[in-house]
Amino acid sequence: MxxxxxxxxxxxxxxxxxxxxxxxxxxxxxxxxxxxxxxxxxxxxxxxxxxxxxxxxxxxxxxxxxxxxxxxxxxxxxxxxxxxxxxxxxxxxxxxxxxxxxxxxxxxxxxxxxxxxxxxxxxxxxxxxxxxxxxxxxxxxxxxxAIAGLTVTESTIYGRYGFGMAVPVENIAIETKRAGWIGPATDVTLAYVERPRLVEVLGELHERVRTQRPGNVGGFPFRWETIAGTAPGSTDGAKTRGVIARDAAGEIRGALVFVLSEGAHHAHHVLDVRHLVAETPDARAALWRFAIEHDLVGTVKADLQPVDDALPWLVTDPRAVERTVFDHGWLRVLDVPRVLRARGYAADADATVTVRDDLGIADGTWRVAITGGAAAVTPDEGAADVELGVSELSSVVVGGVSLGSLAAAGRVTGDAAAIAALDAALRSGPAPHLSIWY
The missing domain is CATH 3.40.630.30 (Gcn5-related N-acetyltransferase (GNAT))
Incomplete structure (x- = not known):
């Protein structure tokens, strides 16, 4: 709400x-x-x-x-x-x-x-x-x-308005026969579920899981209806299938939505993952294993996966998992002090930071003093230790992009020690993840 x-x-x-x-x-x-x-x-x-x-x-x-x-x-x-x-x-x-x-x-x-x-x-x-x-x-x-966000079809447009690519994801293609499976056994049980119920499950799981990783946003019913194939005009509705994962206590901890399409021959079909959501590592592993070991499937494809997913360490040959980084979640800071005060931090830091904003919305200089995982942000008229544009600040604000990488690209300037300290403080574990389009 x-x-x-x-x-x-x-x-x-x-x-x-x-x-x-x-x-x-x-x-x-x-x-x-x-x-x-x-x-x-x-x-x-x-x-x-x-x-x-x-x-x-x-x-x-x-x-x-x-x-x-x-x-x-x-x-x-x-x-x-x-x-x-x-x-x-x-x-x-x-x-x-x-x-x-x-x-x-x-x-x-x-x-x-x-x-x-x-x-x-x-x-x-x-x-x-x-x-x-x-x-x-x-x-x-x-x-x-204090902040705005969007997902984009064209990545060259939005930087000029101060948006920054903040939440990268991975698009994945798996050669199933080559990949194999070496993940641990779990007590997770899987079951197919009808699409109307799948819509409900996806919404319930998303609201629980999105609080586990930075970068995610609230869902909405039409998104789940589209993914589950129940939305009016869905082209793959009749082909969409859903599987839920239950833990030993019988609680639903994950769901997989997929569509099967014909491959080069009868034993090499493609399993296209439309959505994978899991509340526990065991549920996620069980759903990945289901997809990789599905009968007659030679390739599994899945978009919008977290960049730190355990999948490559769950298969025999990690080179069978082709991973392509994609700039998915874009953010735009509107109120620098409020955004920096709202999040937590991984390390202490103290620096004066100047933010440039061509629209004048987030322009200013602030002292950012981070101690004990929290930031005190106050206006400052002194010389800046670190200078950057609002697009660069927006890129690093949820920890998905390194401030040091932007400095190496000439997008952030200032004192090297101050940049390094802020970089360490801004990092996030686990990595940010945005699991939907909006």
Whole structure:
């Protein structure tokens, strides 16, 4: 439960004025108004989806309609006209790193989640995307949010607005016959589950598991319906299967959603993991073993896996596990002191840090004094020990990217000892993980 309803946040006046100068109307789209279905169709067009069916349109009224929707419309557009650009947003919890040596649920911070960013091909190069993204950041900051986030289809766009790639994941392909299995035996039992029940299980597990790793966000019913193949218009719905993992006490500790497709011959089919969630290492190992040892499967594919997954150490030949790092979760700091105070730390550090922000939202210099896993952050007018842009700060804030690596790339400057100390403090164990698209 969040304290802010994004739908109550008005359209950003600066973006509205800038687009009005170009003859474009930037405005909030009401879920019960004439603009809603055209807005939904425009999102589908932007992501190259087919025209929605009546069932999909009806379903949209209970999914994206719960979000704050902004549309950009052409000159003198009539009610019900298709927008030329879209964006939607909502507030959701973001899990942050905890202090080293302190077990239990990790801290959280409310995040402005952004999705549905589209601009029609007929309206490129008119400053629309800039107005949309900057408008979201100004609106979120004005509403009192300290951080924003999104997942992206194009990785070259969002850095210019201060977003940083913060939560890398791995996309995995496994040659099953070559991989073998050497993982330990567990007392986990597996069972197939029907898809409607699978939707419920995925939501329940996600809410428990997301507090175990930084970088994850709250889920939503339509995400689980899409993964389980029960959402209207699902292309693989009838082929989607689900398996749950129970511990010795009979409690559900994990779930695997997958689709099988034909390979080169009858003994080399492909098992495509659509989602794997596990609350315990034993449940995760049991689900991986099920996938790798599945009859007639030669290849297992799985996206959005944590970068520190135990899988390569559970198989005979780790080279049979092809791992490709993917920039999945992007974050954007809006309030430097609040974000740095909200998370825990792995080591002590004390440095004066200057953050540059072209939008002026997170500009400033602060003394960051970290002791006992917590940070005191106070404004400072002295010379900075460390200087970096808001994009770089956003990349390191949940511990998924090394401050030292960014310094080596020339993206962070300052005193080497101060950078090293902050780098050690910002690290996270376990590694951050974002398990869904949003």
């Amino acid at each position: 969040t304290s802010i309803d994004a739908r109550d946040v008005p359209a950003d006046p600066i973006s509205r004025e800038r687009l009005a100068e170009r003859g474009l109307d930037y405005r909030v789209v009401a879920a019960d108004g004439d603009d809603f279905l055209p807005f939904y169709r425009a999102i589908r067009r932007g992501f190259l989806d087919a025209e929605p069916t009546a069932e999909q349109e009806e379903n949209a009224a209970r999914t994206i309609a719960e979000r704050r929707m902004i549309g950009v419309f052409g000159p003198a557009a009539e009610p019900g006209a298709m927008p030329v650009a879209t964006i939607d947003s909502w507030v959701t919890p973001l899990t942050l790193p905890g202090a080293a040596g302190r077990p239990g649920a990790l801290p959280e911070l409310e995040m402005w989640a952004i999705s549905g960013v589209t601009v029609a091909s007929t309206h490129r190069r008119r400053g629309i995307a800039r107005a949309l993204l900057e408008g979201e950041l100004r609106a979120a900051s004005a509403a009192g949010l």
